[in-house]
Amino acid sequence: MSTTLIILIITVVFIGALMRATFGFGEAIVSMPLLALLPVDLHTSISLIGLAGLTVACLSVAAGWRHIDRSSLVLLATSAFLGIPVGLILVSFAPAVIITVSLGIFLIVYGVYSLVKATLVNQARKTVLQRSVWALPFGFASGLLGSAYNFNGVPVVVYGTMKGWQRDQFQATLQAHFLISGVLVVFGQAIGGLWTKDLFFLFMLSLPIIVIATLLGTYLHKRIPPHKFERYVFTLIVLLGILLLIKP
DSSP states (O other), X not given: OOHHHHHHHHHHHXXXXXXXXXXXXXXXXXXXXXXXXXXXXXXXXXXXXXXXXXXXXXXXXXXXXXXXXXXXXXXXXXXXXXXXXXXXXXXHHSOHHHHHHHHHHHHHHHHHHHHTHHHHHHHHHHHTTTSGGGHHHHHHHHHHHHHHHSOTTHHHHHHHHHHTOOHHHHHHHHHHHHHHHHHHHHHXXXXXXXXXXXXXXXXXXXXXXXXXXXXXXXXXXHHSOTHHHHHHHHHHHHHHHHHHHHOO
């Protein structure tokens, strides 16, 4: 593995960790497509982003634990545990091209949804997600997408938005779920055979960058209104999804 490739990988990890620490989610959505454009084994990419996300969650969760929606968190974590083996089966037996195309389609759908979510959320909040039981399907999807694509946060982001969590509750519950589901996902990836010989070498090199990105992201989160960047972030997600679909 060349020095240039290692630097590019670490840079992608930094961007993803910064995204998570600043906005509360999104590191896999940004990092996975970028890593897919590099000559890196898919399993190495999945496992590296999984470990990086778990590290950011460990560094972030302590500050906001008082605001956690505990009832929803229990349901999310329980159902995520059930979804993890389904995701491992998917990623272990599906050809890489199917995973890449599915990833691209998912990014486009999620990005477009996020760009118009203000209208959708107002409608859904009145009719759908008042009951905590809705955490179960979103948690299951979190476990499935987490073990397969490291997208364990996306279903919870959608759930929290529709549930109407306030900003502190949103951030704290999200990071707590990342911590719990991240441990389950990383463990599942390990026993599922997704860990490779390059994983820990790349992770150890990335660890100082992850810490720096978390500190910087926390600083930005406190001082920069996230909504100013939302439209640009989700537009970028859509563009990355399109790029994956047209990648030869």
